[in-house]
Amino acid sequence: MSETKDIIEKIKGYEKRETELKLDNAELRQLIRALTLVDEKSAVLNSIIESSDDAIISKDLNSIITSWNASATRIFGYLPDEMIGESILKLIPLERHDEEPKILSQLRQGLRVNHFETQRLRKDGTLIHVSLTISPIKDNYGNVVGLSKIARDITDKKLMQQKKDEFVSFVSHELKTPLTSLKSYIQVAAKKTSDEIFLLKALGRAEVQAKKMENMIRDFLNLSRFEEGKISIENAVFDVVNTLDDCIADALVISHKHAINYQGLASCKVNADQEKIAMVITNLISNAQKYSPDGGDITVSCERHHQMVNIKVADKGLGISTENQKLLFQKFHRVETEKTKLIPGFGIGLYLVSTVLTLHGSQIVLKSELGSGSEFSFELPAG
Template identity: 30%
Template sequence: MTVLVGRAIQLLRGESGVFVVSNEAFDPQSSAEYTLYHLDKDAVPFLLAYVQESMQPSTLHPLLVETIPPEIARQLGLAEEVVEGQGIECCSLALYDEAGPLGILYFLRLATRRSCFERYSDDEDADQSALHLFTAQLAGSLRFALHSQSLVKEQGRLAAIFEYSTEGILTVDNALRIIDFNPAMERLTGWREEEVLGQFYIKVLRPKDRQGNDLGLHDSAVLQAFAGQEVVNREMVISARDGQRFTVAVTVSCVRSARGEPMNGILNVHDLTRELQQEEQRSTFISVISHELQTPIAIIKGYASTLARADARFDSQTLRSRLVAIEEEADRLNKLVGNLLYASRIQAHGLQMDITTLDLDNLIRSMARRLRAKHPEVKIELAVPPHLPAVMADRERIEEVLQNLLDNAVKYSPGKPEITVACYVTGEEVIVSIIDAGMGISLREQEQIFDRFHRVGEPLSQSTPGAGLGLYICKAIIEAHGGRIWVESTLRQGSTFSFSLPREEKAPLPMVVF
């Protein structure tokens, strides 16, 4: 584009100039574009302000020439000796072709120069004919260049959409071979683009319906789109590279040739895993909460009804056991409701902390004594280093975290549980680990165990009371302290839950003597 404008200005005997695209030639975004040739960008506003008042050429008079005043020439940054000695002309040339106006070429030249289109002073018609021919050729070349620029920009925009889309995009040819595979699709399936190009897309994705039946060619969403059917948000199950299967919603578009024949199929693949998990969480929440609420209520009602019978006579020991059971179930019910309210506050960002200096050693030993009194059969050991640094934390909240993790270690360890509470110190934080030798957690479950209402799918876990809120609350508390919480576990070999808290005083750096 710049080369074309520069050559045109040189043929017109100009020294510098600017080509301004017409608003009528392209869309409004392109109308503000211009191409410079040996003209300072800062001078463009002065030049355009000057020419737009009086130098607007037309098809009848395509070339206008005018000597510009010295003060305007100086504003354009032209040399003083040139302005005073020879004078400067400003010329405007209207460019148009059969498609309509294209733009205006403004250029500056010495007043003593004339182009080959202005030399026939005795034959004005020859001048005009040559100028019209030149204008038409230049307009055609510039229009082609502008269209090429527009196509390059459009290609860049489409490439950016393809590259940075969060949805998987897969393109196939009319033989259903993969020709494009965007980064989101790579992340979704684990395949790299260079590995799947030219492959049959069904072989790569291995699609199935929700019932697990293979979707072959006769059920191909792409072929259905090629046949003119609408394929929008069709649910199917596809396979990742490692064999993991997940549900997606696929929308297929068909790109056709001028004769209406299918050329390409574009598949937009949306991963439904998160939506299905949320739906499953809602169903789990309803079922778990219903069960967890109904069980203590039923027990309380049953014992209360029994004790309220007028014809029943109970000895003191029986009466006491029934009342203790009612109290325990009421406590269980109160804890469940409290956890639900707690989770709601966390979701609403209403979790408040009273951060003070906390003696973690003293708190851990107090929790261990409480656990031994409540569960005499549990063996608990402490591995706390002497002079454990103080941490900055809310005592009540950290007590809840420890209580929750210790209760879980007891609940999910069949037989006689053996638990170890260990502490480790770094320069920035104190790490507390609760170690058990219980049922353990699979790798897949470890990724979701801190989610709301998530419960491990092992039979022992499912039979153990709980709503799946304890670890979610622990995570929220620890992260509100600026710490982190994680799990390391091997299935049926035990688990280690660890969390960190910031030290009150950071460890001093060692002194280095040179």
């Protein structure tokens, strides 16, 4: 009997162990599933961090960097091995080192720093503008154990804002100058109504100044409309030679220093937006006048090649260097040399020309050599 009892106890022991093993296996499977989920979430998080356009950096409470993503390398120029274990002060200009203790103090309190705009140093020593968002990293007990920083490079944004401010200031000045002259001519003309010769000259100068201001305001408004997507192309068949004649007549009001010669067809129909093409031609002739400060002939031509019409504006002015030709059609770009620094303008005329022609499915072609003048040309479909 005792042997039977022992066997029964052993069987019960085996059954108990089997039950425990089943429970252990179930817990193990749950643990494996949990670990798999953690790994998957970690992989997703790492993928997001590495594919982010922003620099994502973590550091401890002593400002020592503990992680460094791919965009941090792209923005700051340092490889992870060069920065992990280093102080974040390596990226902070000396005159801004006092920012770090202030940031740490705020984060130690569990507070987040949002969109803090400052400057940081790249590996090559250049300064860049960044927007920082810094969050505390907490353990399971709510204690701050580290910091996570997202740095966004806003250098281009800052430069654009600076250019915009300069642009507004420049436009204000450029509009004020012809307006002041216009008022002066009108005031003096009003006092000398008996002197017909002076009156005619004064009114002629007033017209020139008014035309300059009109052109600047037109370009300014067109730029705003293009950027807001409010400009559309309305094609129609018209005689482009008549448009060229009108643009030349308007240009001669602005400057009598230049002879503007027309060469080519007496009549030529094109299919395009007449108002926008007039703006293109006006800008090209105006540029030829401005960048030929010593005068000289300007030649406007119109020729037909099969189903396309070629329009050119050529001058014998200052010419444009190869380096400047690459940037010439960018917004706000101006050729800056000793000879051009006194030439008025705010760098949007050729940008508008290029944009209008692109909308027409065309493009501006430039041939120029420094000191030997410039030739701008484009093509439109024949009407």
